[in-house]
Amino acid sequence: MKFNKSKAKHRLDKLFSNYIHNREHETCQMCGKKTGRMNTSHNISRSCLALRWHDLNASLLCYRCHTHFWHSNPLIGAKWFVDKYGQERINYLIKESELPYTFTEAEYLRLLIKYEK
Ligand SMILES: [Zn+2]
Numbered sequence: 294m295k296f297n298k299s300k301a302k303h304r305l306d307k308l309f310s311n312y313i314h315n316r317e318h319e320t321c322q323m324c325g326k327k328t329g330r331m332n333t334s335h336n337i338s339r340s341c342l343a344l345r346w347h348d349l350n351a352s353l354l355c356y357r358c359h360t361h362f363w364h365s366n367p368l369i370g371a372k373w374f375v376d377k378y379g380q381e382r383i384n385y386l387i388k389e390s391e392l393p394y395t396f397t398e399a400e401y402l403r404l405l406i407k408y409e410k
Contacts, residue, residue: 308408317353343394
């Protein structure tokens with residue numbers, strides 16, 4: 294079967310989101326809410342492929358926190374992030390985001406296996 298990068302990305306997005314929802318027990322990591330619509334929120338934009346499916350680069354946030362704090366008030370979001378996860382995590386993610394990175398077919402397959410579990 295021929296590898297289809299577009300389908301792999303789509304499948305990984307779904308699997309990764311399920312993984313984050315399960316890891317965070319359907320609880321907003323910002324306000325603690327456990328009901329309603331929850332979003333997998335990327336810390337560094339998902340346009341950065343090297344971090345798009347990295348488990349340190351996402352948090353589960355309720356719709357309100359994701360939209361009204363994380364995306365609308367980046368300084369409040371950054372302060373919350375440092376308080377919750379520490380400055381070292383920001384430094385690590387920024388460093389990783391700046392490294393040259395080629396996403397190979399093998400890397401897609403490795404991540405598909407990791408998140409299929
Ligand atoms: Zn929330």
